[in-house]
Each structure stands twice: as structure tokens, then as C-alpha cells.
Amino acid sequence: MRRNFWLLLMGSLLVSLSWRPLSSTDEALKLLEDMLEETGRLQTLRYEFKKYERIRGKLMLEHMTFKLRRNPFAVYGYQHSPRKGVEVLYPAETGSQKLLVKPNTFPYLPLSLDPYSNLVLEGQHQTILATGYDQLRSLLLAAKKRYANQVEKLVRSGGRLTWDGVPCQKIILEPPQYEIQTYTVQQGDNLFRIAEKRHVGWYKIMELNGFSSPNVSLSPGTVLKVPSDYGKVIRLTIDEKRKIPLVVEVEDELGLYERYEYYKLEVNPPLTDLDFSRKNPAYNF
Amino acid sequence: MASPAALRAIRINHRYEQGPLWRVPLTLSWEAPRSIALTGPNGSGKSTLLTIIAGLLRPTDGEVGFSLAGKAVSPAAWRRYVSALSPHLLPPAELTIQDLLWSYGHFRGLRLSETLLAEIQLGHRTAAPLSRLSSGQRQRLLLALTLAQNTPILLLDEPTAFLDEKWKTFFHQRIQERIQQNSTLFICATNDPDEAALFPETLYLGSHAA
Numbered sequence: 001m002r003r004n005f006w007l008l009l010m011g012s013l014l015v016s017l018s019w020r021p022l023s024s025t026d027e028a029l030k031l032l033e034d035m036l037e038e039t040g041r042l043q044t045l046r047y048e049f050k051k052y053e054r055i056r057g058k059l060m061l062e063h064m065t066f067k068l069r070r071n072p073f074a075v076y077g078y079q080h081s082p083r084k085g086v087e088v089l090y091p092a093e094t095g096s097q098k099l100l101v102k103p104n105t106f107p108y109l110p111l112s113l114d115p116y117s118n119l120v121l122e123g124q125h126q127t128i129l130a131t132g133y134d135q136l137r138s139l140l141l142a143a144k145k146r147y148a149n150q151v152e153k154l155v156r157s158g159g160r161l162t163w164d165g166v167p168c169q170k171i172i173l174e175p176p177q178y179e180i181q182t183y184t185v186q187q188g189d190n191l192f193r194i195a196e197k198r199h200v201g202w203y204k205i206m207e208l209n210g211f212s213s214p215n216v217s218l219s220p221g222t223v224l225k226v227p228s229d230y231g232k233v234i235r236l237t238i239d240e241k242r243k244i245p246l247v248v249e250v251e252d253e254l255g256l257y258e259r260y261e262y263y264k265l266e267v268n269p270p271l272t273d274l275d276f277s278r279k280n281p282a283y284n285f
Numbered sequence: 286m287a288s289p290a291a292l293r294a295i296r297i298n299h300r301y302e303q304g305p306l307w308r309v310p311l312t313l314s315w316e317a318p319r320s321i322a323l324t325g326p327n328g329s330g331k332s333t334l335l336t337i338i339a340g341l342l343r344p345t346d347g348e349v350g351f352s353l354a355g356k357a358v359s360p361a362a363w364r365r366y367v368s369a370l371s372p373h374l375l376p377p378a379e380l381t382i383q384d385l386l387w388s389y390g391h392f393r394g395l396r397l398s399e400t401l402l403a404e405i406q407l408g409h410r411t412a413a414p415l416s417r418l419s420s421g422q423r424q425r426l427l428l429a430l431t432l433a434q435n436t437p438i439l440l441l442d443e444p445t446a447f448l449d450e451k452w453k454t455f456f457h458q459r460i461q462e463r464i465q466q467n468s469t470l471f472i473c474a475t476n477d478p479d480e481a482a483l484f485p486e487t488l489y490l491g492s493h494a495a
Binding site: 106107108109110111112113117118119285 | 379391
């Protein structure tokens with residue numbers, strides 16, 4: 001009798017598990033909303049970061065550790081590979097708009113650089129100012145607004161999985177009308193401004209138009225190719241409990257464009273000004 | 286920064302694809318204060334030896350040991366105490382004069398930036414990236430910055446290349462002043478006999494060349 005009871009219980013559990021609506025759009029939308037809210041509430045973050053970015057057709061990997069404060073914005077990063085020992089700090093000093101970089105090449109002196117300069121952005125999809133989740137938030141909010149009448153076509157669930165030991169849910173965003181459009185350069189435009197206005201990546205515009213650097217000078221009236229959305233497919237692996245994305249993967253018309261993986265993510269760790277100072281004795285500036 | 290530097294190289298040689306650089310391996314034991322000119326024809330290994338001394342290249346044969354204030358240090362630690370100017374070790378060409386002055390000012394204690402720039406007649410070009418300077422202007426800037434650093438090790442590779450007579454004379458005076466301060470391990474590779482003559486000692490690598 002007792003044995004039958006357990007069998008019955010397990011049977012009903014199995015049924016209820018298989019009955020759960022894993023790929024419902026409602027669930028995915030709810031999770032997306034929760035994620036936007038939670039990432040909007042973050043104050044500080046600490047995490048290990050693996051970034052895969054398609055640079056001139058090849059996928060490049062960088063492995064970093066980051067500490068981030070959202071307000072006032074500050075980032076410290078340590079590179080594990082490929083250039084072990086490189087350190088970055090933004091801002092270089094309080095009130096500065098420069099990035100402090102400790103290169104691991106001669107003359108082994110930290111450099112204070114414009115974060116938008118070609119030297120800093122060579123081989124990168126993002127500026128240091130895009131570290132964290134704010135850029136992702138703004139492009140997701142833009143997509144939600146653009147496809148407000150067809151969100152059920154934009155968002156769907158991609159099931160459950162475990163990432164870095166954390167139970168996660170995947171959601172997939174597929175802008176229904178992703179396409180390459182044209183954009184006519186206006187007075188005062190540069191690639192960063194156009195990318196910000198359109199909520200797309202400046203690297204993507206650079207790639208589409210065959211520019212060799214993001215600081216190319218644009219004359220008004222020039223017609224550029226610009227994507228309609230940040231990506232053709234965006235896949236988010238979201239920590240079920242904390243509602244923070246741990247993997248962000250973007251595909252465009254050519255395939256994988258970028259993939260960002262977060263490991264050992266700490267939400268709101270107690271970070272102080274010293275964590276964002278070049279005078280921190282643990283840093284090598 | 287006033288920790289005396291010492292270098293010991295025991296039977297070192299460096300093998301490139303064509304074979305070893307030197308016919309006879311080199312053994313050196315140099316301790317600051319010491320100022321030495323490295324001379325010898327092209328291909329005699331002056332630049333390679335400087336790169337080894339800078340702690341940037343490990344020779345294929347032999348052993349190199351570095352020490353600061355009597356304590357053995359790793360090549361990585363040693364490199365932080367080296368000021369060097371070499372055509373093989375140039376800062377990124379996108380950097381501006383201001384960028385460089387900021388770095389050398391904050392991290393090498395250079396406070397002379399304005400005087401220094403006025404002296405080498407580049408005060409009007411602080412916003413220019415290195416790529417926009419003429420080869421003479423770039424050499425003046427980098428040489429002045431290298432000489433102004435008060436590090437225990439100072440290495441120069443053909444420091445007055447690209448300079449006209451006027452600037453050559455100017456910098457030969459500066460080099461002589463550094464030699465007279467007599468506090469550093471100062472090594473200079475040169476093909477210019479006048480420059481080599483500034484140094485109390487010369488190591489001629491021509492007779493070692495393979």
C-alpha cells in the first residue's frame with residue numbers, strides 16, 4: 001500500500017514536470033521583465049568574464065576579471081588571457097574621462113588613453129563604458145519598444161539549463177524584421193553616435209561598411225549600411241533566482257557575432273573607492 | 286629608485302636561424318655605477334645584447350642574473366627599473382606627446398615636462414600623435430624622456446640616429462651629464478665614434494661576431 005502510494009506520487013510528479021509549459025512566451029516575457037528590473041537595480045558587480053567576439057571574421061577570446069560600480073560609473077579589469085597581466089581602470093582618476101591601461105609591453109608604463117581611441121578599441125566590439133549590463137538593457141528596451149505590437153513574436157523561452165553551477169532559464173529574442181538598412185550621415189555624426197541612436201553596435205556598422213577604424217570621419221550625406229537591430233538572434237541565459245544574465249549570445253546575418261559569459265558573478269559585493277583607484281596596492285599601475 | 290643595479294651574464298649566446306650570434310659566448314659582470322658604449326659593425330649583436338640586458342629577451346645559451354640593491358630579481362621586476370630607447374621598443378604610434386608625458390610624469394616621476402618640451406622645441410605639438418612627428422622630432426622626444434628618467438638602468442640603442450648635428454651635440458651633452466652623475470648602469474649601443482668616445486669604457490662586439 002505504502003509502496004503504491006510512492007509510485008503514485010512519483011508518477012504524478014513526472015506528469016506535472018512534463019506538463020510544465022517550458023517554452024511559453026508569457027514565462028519568457030515575465031523573466032525578461034524581471035531581468036530588466038533586477039539589472040536596473042544593480043549597484044556593484046564582480047565577475048570573471050569570457051568574451052568571444054568576431055573580429056575581421058575570426059572569433060577572438062579574452063578572459064578577464066571585472067569589478068564594476070554603476071554610479072558613479074567605474075570599472076577595474078584584469079586580463080588573464082591572451083595578454084596576461086594587462087590591467088584597465090576607468091576613470092583613470094576621479095573626474096577624468098580617460099582609461100588607464102597597464103600594458104604588458106615595453107615601456108611597462110600605464111597609459112592614460114581616450115576610451116574611444118583606435119588604440120584602445122582595436123580588436124574590440126565594446127568600449128569600456130559598455131561593461132556591465134546597461135548597454136544590454138538599453139538595446140533590449142529599444143527592441144521591446146520597436147516590436148511592442150508583436151512581442152510574442154520577439155521573445156520565446158529556450159528552456160532550462162545549469163550554467164556555472166546555477167539553475168538558469170534561456171530566453172531567445174528574434175527581432176521579426178531584422179534587416180540591413182541604410183542610414184544617411186547627418187552633421188555631427190560619428191559611428192558611436194549613430195550606433196547609440198539606433199541601439200546597434202558600432203563595430204557592426206564598421207564591419208558592414210568596411211571601415212578600418214571606428215573613428216573614421218563621416219561627411220554628411222554619406223549613406224551607410226546599418227542593421228535594424230543589435231542582432232538577428234539574441235540568446236540570454238538568465239540566473240533563475242537572481243534574474244541576472246550569465247550568458248549573452250548575439251548572432252547576426254553572418255552567424256555568431258559575440259558571446260559574453262559571466263562566471264562567479266557576485267551581485268552588489270561591497271566595493272569601495274580603493275577598488276577603483278590606481279593606488280590600490282593589489283594593482284600594478 | 287636609487288637601488289644599485291647589477292647584471293651577470295655567464296657564457297651567453299643567442300641562436301637565430303642562421304646560427305649563433307657570437308663566435309665566442311659572452312660573459313659579463315656589470316655593476317652600477319658603470320657607463321659602457323657597445324660598438325661593432327651591423328649584425329654584431331649590439332641590439333640583441335641590449336634587449337637581453339633589458340630583461341626582454343632570454344638568450345638561448347647561458348645564464349643571465351639581475352639584481353637590485355644586492356637582491357636577485359626576476360626579469361619582470363628588473364624591467365620596471367629600466368629606461369630604454371631603441372628602434373625595437375617604440376611606444377604605440379597613436380599616443381600623443383601629452384599621453385606619454387602623463388605616463389612618465391605619474392609613473393616615473395618626471396616633473397620637467399614643460400621645460401623638457403621647450404628644450405627640445407616640441408612645446409607647440411603636445412596634442413600630436415607620435416605618428417605625426419618627423420623621425421627627428423620623435424627621436425628627440427623619446428631620447429629626452431629616456432634620459433630624464435632617474436632609473437637605475439639606462440639603455441640607449443643608436444640614440445642620435447635621425448638627428449642633425451645641432452641636436453646630436455645637444456644630446457651628447459645630456460648623455461655626458463648622465464655619465465658624470467655616475468649612478469646608473471648606463472649602456473649605449475652606437476656606431477658613432479664621437480658618441481662612443483663619451484663613455485669611459487667600450488665593449489667592441491665586432492671581434493665576437495660569428
